[in-house]
Amino acid sequence: MDGTAAIKQNLEALKRILVMLVAMAEMGGGMPGAGGVGAGMPGAGGQFTFFPRKGEAASRQVLAEKSKLSPALTLPRHLYLAILRLLRPAEAAARRLIIAAARGIVVTLPPLRPRKPKPATLRGPRAFLPKGPKKRPKPTPRSWSLPLLDPPRRPFRIARRAVPAHAAPRILGLDFGAPYHPLPPPPSPNDPIDSARLGQRLAALTAALDDLPGQAQRFARWKARRDAAIARDGPVSGRRSPLRRGRPPGGRLSRYDPVATHSRKIREVDEILAHAHALAVHALDNHDSS
Template sequence: MDDGKAISALGQALRRIVATITAMAGFGEEQTLLRRQRNTILRLLRPAESATRRLIVAMARGLAVHLRQPSPARPRRLGPKPQTRRWPLVLSLLDPQRHRQRRRWVRRTSVPRIMHLGLAAALPLVCRPLPLPDDVLDAAGLNARLAALNGALADMEGRARAFARWQARQAVAANALGAIAAGEPAPARLLRRALRRPLRIGRAPGNSRRSPHEIHTLLAQTHTLALDALAPP
């Protein structure tokens, strides 16, 4: 089976799974979820986002795009800033970068009990409650991520063209970086764009080898297609 048929089959399977996740979350109806419900949805949403991102990368292979010339810098406007328009959340075409050090949450059980002169009793100790499975949490952010994922699946061709334009801009930045003299320092913005990777090195975000869910099989297949699309000719 060629890449076109594989991408079409994987896209249909991915849309079916995302529709199931959307039904589980009650998208557009419930603005709150229990903690156990939210954790279950997130365990499926993360690999679904990664699989969609990799499917878009595979679709962008060989697309010819035209980059617009950068517009000249506009003079700075004085006075109050105009009201900014709120744009909806869009699925990122690049994998989120790894955090070097994660901040671990530790339950505070004791603090130094310092007494001051003239203070009769010690200050009360306020402890953060332990997270429970039945805690009611806000689901607005989860609904926004689901909306972005459904929007990306509905416009796969448009998102693939957007990724092809990003690749073209990255190639321009790499060429400009190579043209800079060896002794001249490169601009930080140009260096970040030239060295930015679209996919993480190693396992895809949300990948789980122990989970038997179908989404992880789709993620492995889309990951292989994306790596083949990004490989140099």
């Protein structure tokens, strides 16, 4: 099974979906009073455009423009949730394409560095000498990258039940002279939602799709480190597989079937995710059996 053509086809489809998500974010960011991601559409009066310019890589343009933004980025609630519903399966599909593209890549890890012994605690008169001022290093800009591992399931997490503020019971006392405080209104679809993290996830997905071979090398290094730890120390705690069991995150299809007919609830990103999941499972099984 040669999945090169399938990986390329799904990669191009994911790029189209990403362009659509970025366009949705720019539309919301260009609305009056919403300084969202990509508020620089023509006539929007924003700061920048999320689309790459001609002759430049998408990831470099996105990260360069992202560093110029102010932290106060908002999107309307309905648009924020619509983007999030498509972004999660797109990230899972990109992660699986990376795993499939890393099939057959062999990396050589550098030798482990010996740990430096911790300095002994100062004793005697030197322990009471004042220490000089510590020079704080300049903070380096954080580079966002697509996670290579699926988020783990939390079956034993207890969901906290909270009554929304607009539906809280009204308990009035006998003090009729007390001021009346009305309840806050219910959340509106147009309420501004902080979208700074959403923009970072879009930038990370853009960088991953723009450099799939480099991300495949990154996954191959992670797999080599994991295999070396297992060979050295035996079964180790933590993640042994980058994919979690069951349905992929955000997906609505349990398996890939190219000839099956689906309902209207199945989106294009669900079919891409199911196909990418099959490619990733095939690549992992062949690596482990070899």
